Amino acid sequence: MIDQLDSNILQVLSTYKGLIFDMDGTLIDSMPAHLDAWKVTAEHYHFPFDRTWLNGLGGMPGEAIVELINDKYDVNLLPIEVSEFRMDVFERFENNTGLVAITNQILNHFYGLKKLAVGTGSPKLSAMHLLKEAGILAKLDAVVTANDVQLHKPHPDTFLLAASNIDLPANTCIVFEDTTLGMQAAHRAGMDCFMVDDNQLTLHPCS
Structure with a gap:
């Protein structure tokens, strides 16, 4: 109340x-569901999963986060593809929110x-x-x-x-x-x- x-x-x-x-x-x-979705995405696309770092990026669109992942880990992921994959995973978790x-x-x-x-x-x-x-x-x-x-x-x-x-x-x-x-x-x-x-x-x- x-x-x-x-x-x-x-x-x-x-x-x-x-x-x-x-x-x-x-x-x-x-946020826990979003981070769990990032974990699945990291495993799928083979980049390190840093839960604390990703949590600090809350509020930033997925494509922008993927661009930061590319810079942080020197990889060349496609932002639209990876972001859409992550959102598809999130939709399976969102009932836990x-x-x-x-x-x-x-x-x-x-x-x-x-x-x-x-x-x-x-x-x-x-x-x-x-x-x-x-x-x-x-x-x-x-x-x-x-x-x-x-x-x-x-x-x-x-x-x-x-x-x-x-x-x-x-x-x-x-x-x-x-x-x-x-x-x-x-x-x-x-x-x-x-x-x-x-x-x-x-x-x-x-x-």
Whole structure:
């Protein structure tokens, strides 16, 4: 219930007009399934699997991650092919995903009171499916996915477009994220950021 949330958090959030949430690892506990899919992909395409490193890239589109894998391990994988393979594997695991309690409590509390959006690095089809299955999609005023911007996190474009789509200035919105890349994107967009870790929130102001 919302009364389990720190009153200080609610007081902070009361000063913003819009709340923008990352999806994977922030609203939906899908990162373990994503990482398991990367493990299968690594085994299939014969590149090293570094779970901690890949977890830190949450919010970045699959094709961009494959390009980093190519650089890191001096391999020559085809980003589109490997990313599509990984997403096919993920779809077999996605039924194991759940909701992140604290961010969903916040989203439900402010539903109808503030503008709510999602800014994710996941492909549009996957994101819309996950959000619908989780019962979140109908509560949102806007969804920005990897297909909607050319420059992805840590670039600010995802969150700037989300703010634009809910007709709010960026500095009146706050972002919820679970990765450093996502927080960097929020700050570059001129937005404060709550980091989510183990169902706890920590505020990281933009400046």
